[in-house]
Amino acid sequence: MSGLEFFVGHYAYWFVVALLVLGLYGMIVKRNFVKKLIGMTIFQVAVIIFFISSAVKKGATIPIADKAVGTAESGLYVNPLQHTLMLTAIVVGVATAGVGYALLVTIFRRFRTLNEPELMERMRREREAAEKQGNDA
Amino acid sequence: MHWELEVTLFIFLVAAALLALESRNLLTAVVSLTVFSFLSALLYVAMGAVDVGFTEAVVGGGVSGVLFVVTIFKTTRTCRD
Incomplete structure (x- = not known):
């Protein structure tokens, strides 16, 4: 098997790995919380693409009963199991992201920043001020 | 199904993610991101998953984008990295 054939035969996996790495990079390296959420969304889409690409069959049609194709031979239809699972995953992912947006707005209202090191610094300062007040009282 | 379309x-x-x-x-x-x-x-539609395709177009391209824009207008728009 030549190199080009190997790439063409597995291209979905290469691109999925690239997207997974991009999502992880966004979640770990980026300091802005909005960028972290964007990384999470990219990671989630990469996982969904991985599942959907595992359902593809060569020469098969979409999983809707067609009179011209018939229902006797299931190999003529794409496997619909992964589709139903990923449908749920998309909806759950949006709910997760919605909780993330709510947390971002709450953090910004209290600390006026979305930058992680800055937020840590402000939290530390606030805690020290509270401790000092407790010692004085 | 059509590998040229899928690779494109x-x-x-990947470019949009970057x-x-x-x-x-x-x-x-x-x-x-939208x-x-x-x-x-x-x-997804090119891979034969039409139901997943339209759910992603409605939820990922619509609802998620609107929520993100609302979040940004309620917080800040600039970012250092």
Whole structure:
């Protein structure tokens, strides 16, 4: 098997790995919380693409009963199991992201920043001020 | 099903993801993320998953984008990385 054939035969996996790495990079390296959420969304889409690409069959049609194709031979239809699972995953992912947006707005209202090191610094300062007040009282 | 179409969509998908992660303006990042979601919906349809495709187009390209824009207008638009 030549190199080009190997790439063409597995291209979905290469691109999925690239997207997974991009999502992880966004979640770990980026300091802005909005960028972290964007990384999470990219990671989630990469996982969904991985599942959907595992359902593809060569020469098969979409999983809707067609009179011209018939229902006797299931190999003529794409496997619909992964589709139903990923449908749920998309909806759950949006709910997760919605909780993330709510947390971002709450953090910004209290600390006026979305930058992680800055937020840590402000939290530390606030805690020290509270401790000092407790010692004085 | 058609590997040329899928590879083209994948390349645009990676480009949109890079743009969404690397832009300094958060509004640009969010619009790029919406483009990313819509391209992934096209990819699902190209892979034969029509139901997943339209759910992603509605939820990822619509609801998620609107929520993100609302979040950015309620917080800040600039970003240092």
